[in-house]
Amino acid sequence: MVRVLDTAALLMWPPEKLAGGVCAASQRDELERVDTSRAMLAETVDLTWQDVPSTWLAEARTVAAASGDLPRLSDVDLDVLALALGLSAVLVTDDFRLRNAFASVDGSVEAAGVKKRTNVxxxxxxxxxxxxxxxxxxxxxxxxxxxxxxxxxxxxxxxxxxxxx
Ligand SMILES: [Zn+2]
Structure with a gap:
């Protein structure tokens, strides 16, 4: 099962967990803006950076509009949603708008959040x-x-x- 990773996963997950994931090309730019070292790390991982076809993006807009989440989704969010829809992937995200939009069409969602390691x-x-x-x-x-x-x-x-x- 293909997994589309949102930027939170890109920021938090260890490389071995990222491997095999699919991300939107726009996330690459976002990651570089947010965390340069993480962006460099991501380049060493077997990730697929995919351009989002306009038909998929249109579908994402339709889905997000229907669920009511569209006004709060960023361009990158929409790309991520579009990929998840287009690839019938598992969407890895903690963003409840993304989660809600994808779940509204019975998409399967996985949480990106890793339990913070608490060293006691x-x-x-x-x-x-x-x-x-x-x-x-x-x-x-x-x-x-x-x-x-x-x-x-x-x-x-x-x-x-x-x-x-
Ligand atoms: Zn003593």
Whole structure:
């Protein structure tokens, strides 16, 4: 199944996920305006940059007008919609206008949004002397640089150490 990628996907997705996708030629210009390094990256990926035939664009306008989304769609949005329609592709987008317009003619839509990777860190106290670690408690001394306490075992300074939860 062909996937038409909107610009959000071009901006966010890792190269291996972009591979094989179809984008409108106008998105290439948009990407270059928005994020040069991303545009360079996109050039290294196996993407198809496709010109949009005027008949497909006309269909996109008709569909978007019928769903009521046309006034809010940009030229690039319309190109993306036209490609998705013309290729009977899966449309990858988070734009709810695009989504709505394409879904109104039973097009299948996939979200571009990637879950933000949330690195959860926890902090522990580590003794610079004996190496013992202990959890941070509420009365730990707060300082950006200085030792945050003294080791109960050996009396050496405690430092904060980051550990992945
Ligand atoms: Zn110690």
């Amino acid at each position: 860190w926890s902090w522990a106290l580590r003794c610079t002397g004996c190496g013992a670690t202990s959890p941070v408690n509420e009365d730990a001394h707060r300082s950006k640089r200085d030792a945050v306490g003294e080791c109960r075992t050996c009396g050496s300074p405690l430092v904060l150490k980051r550990s992945r939860r």
